[in-house]
Amino acid sequence: MNAVSGTLDRRKAVRTLLAERGDCLVVTGLGSPTYDVFDAGDHDGNFYLWGAMGGAAMTALGLALAQPARPVVAVTGDGEQIMGSGALMTVAMAAPGNLTIVVLDNGHYGETGMQTSHSGLGVRLAALARASGFADVVELTDEASLVSFRPRIREVSGGPRFAAVGIASGHVERALPPRDGVFLKQRFRRHLGFQVA
Amino acid sequence: MAWAPLAWPADATPGLRAARSASLRIGRGASPASPEISMSALATRTDTATRTDLAAGAAQPDWPLDIFGALRNSGVTQASYVPDAGHSRLISLLHADPEVRTVVLTTEEEGIALSAGAWLGGARAVHLMQSSGVGNCINMLSLMNACRFPLLSLVTMRGEWAEFNPWQVPMGRATPGALELMGVTVLRLERPDEARETIEAAAALAFDGDGQIAVLISQRMLGRKKWVEGKR
Numbered sequence: 001m002n003a004v005s006g007t008l009d010r011r012k013a014v015r016t017l018l019a020e021r022g023d024c025l026v027v028t029g030l031g032s033p034t035y036d037v038f039d040a041g042d043h044d045g046n047f048y049l050w051g052a053m054g055g056a057a058m059t060a061l062g063l064a065l066a067q068p069a070r071p072v073v074a075v076t077g078d079g080e081q082i083m084g085s086g087a088l089m090t091v092a093m094a095a096p097g098n099l100t101i102v103v104l105d106n107g108h109y110g111e112t113g114m115q116t117s118h119s120g121l122g123v124r125l126a127a128l129a130r131a132s133g134f135a136d137v138v139e140l141t142d143e144a145s146l147v148s149f150r151p152r153i154r155e156v157s158g159g160p161r162f163a164a165v166g167i168a169s170g171h172v173e174r175a176l177p178p179r180d181g182v183f184l185k186q187r188f189r190r191h192l193g194f195q196v197a
Numbered sequence: 198m199a200w201a202p203l204a205w206p207a208d209a210t211p212g213l214r215a216a217r218s219a220s221l222r223i224g225r226g227a228s229p230a231s232p233e234i235s236m237s238a239l240a241t242r243t244d245t246a247t248r249t250d251l252a253a254g255a256a257q258p259d260w261p262l263d264i265f266g267a268l269r270n271s272g273v274t275q276a277s278y279v280p281d282a283g284h285s286r287l288i289s290l291l292h293a294d295p296e297v298r299t300v301v302l303t304t305e306e307e308g309i310a311l312s313a314g315a316w317l318g319g320a321r322a323v324h325l326m327q328s329s330g331v332g333n334c335i336n337m338l339s340l341m342n343a344c345r346f347p348l349l350s351l352v353t354m355r356g357e358w359a360e361f362n363p364w365q366v367p368m369g370r371a372t373p374g375a376l377e378l379m380g381v382t383v384l385r386l387e388r389p390d391e392a393r394e395t396i397e398a399a400a401a402l403a404f405d406g407d408g409q410i411a412v413l414i415s416q417r418m419l420g421r422k423k424w425v426e427g428k429r
Binding site: 025027047049050051052053054055056058059060061062063064065066067084086087089090093094124126127130137139141166181182184185188189192194197 | 298301306307309312316317320344345
């Protein structure tokens with residue numbers, strides 16, 4: 001098994017992926033992916049997780065099933081997805097056509113001191129996704145592959161899609177979105193036209 | 198970049214996908230964002246379910262039908278579960294309803310996060326588990342508490358009444374306390390004739406009051422699990 005180290009700048013990679021987000025709804029996994037998505041541009045259609053480790057893909061699944069006409073993207077990290085690795089099976093079997101899971105994979109736990117993750121030790125997340133039942137699995141390792149994948153996150157059929165993005169593990173300054181959960185929830189729901197009770 | 202190309206058996210996943218889409222067609226294309234359903238539609242569904250049960254010659258209690266009716270009447274359109282025998286009839290009823298998306302989970306905490314996502318998207322979810330799964334949910338309940346997401350979880354109890362399996366007792370005993378420690382309001386369902394009212398009250402607390410609600414369905418009401426054929 002080969003340990004992996006990606007080369008993409010995580011902030012630039014997320015900016016590239018979300019550059020033409022259209023009406024995508026985005027759920028982020030706690031830690032750096034939350035900061036990356038915020039840094040790419042705050043949006044009422046973003047729901048930032050600040051906790052609930054392992055829950056990003058499932059939160060995105062509930063949303064995708066509730067909003068089948070909107071594309072939904074979960075942007076999370078390798079450690080977060082590994083904690084919720086069973087959710088890859090659950091998502092694949094629920095088979096929402098409008099959901100894409102993007103894992104920013106640097107093989108490390110960035111928020112806690114850069115300890116090596118299972119991915120860094122050799123677990124291949126794309127292979128795990130494939131074995132879990134995702135038919136559409138890609139590994140994106142350079143800018144060109146990100147750009148060519150980008151339009152597909154806006155599709156509402158043909159999913160679920162899984163994309164592992166090979167990012168570098170260097171230090172990046174934090175970029176902190178609001179962390180009041182009720183505010184984030186209400187802002188998101190208002191974006192979809194739901195009134196606050 | 199150290200990722201070598203991935204190679205797959207050419208037909209493995211497409212075959213799985215075809216089998217899956219054939220079996221999961223139920224519920225696709227429903228419009229769960231609109232929780233209103235007509236009472237006549239509900240009545241039709243319930244009648245159909247009853248007839249099916251009668252046709253099968255099953256002498257079954259009616260409370261799972263009452264719970265199903267209460268859930269649908271409360272606008273629930275997503276149902277996630279880790280299977281439990283006590284929930285099996287309700288799970289069948291939910292699967293048979295084309296307006297409900299059912300999601301089988303690998304672990305109970307997934308359904309907590311699913312309920313949050315459903316609410317973000319304007320849908321109402323119910324979460325079904327056995328008491329032994331409550332411990333798996335603990336940290337994920339932070340999500341519901343921090344964001345005041347509605348949670349409606351129906352928990353079939355083990356380890357509290359005529360339990361045969363001592364391994365079920367510790368988590369069963371800890372279930373109400375563990376939920377309450379995480380800010381979940383615990384209701385009890387002890388009698389079959391209270392099922393509809395209790396579930397409707399729990400759904401109102403959850404979806405109208407932004408509450409995190411667990412209804413513990415007592416093991417006495419569920420009946421003893423039969424461990425040895427012909428004996429009790």
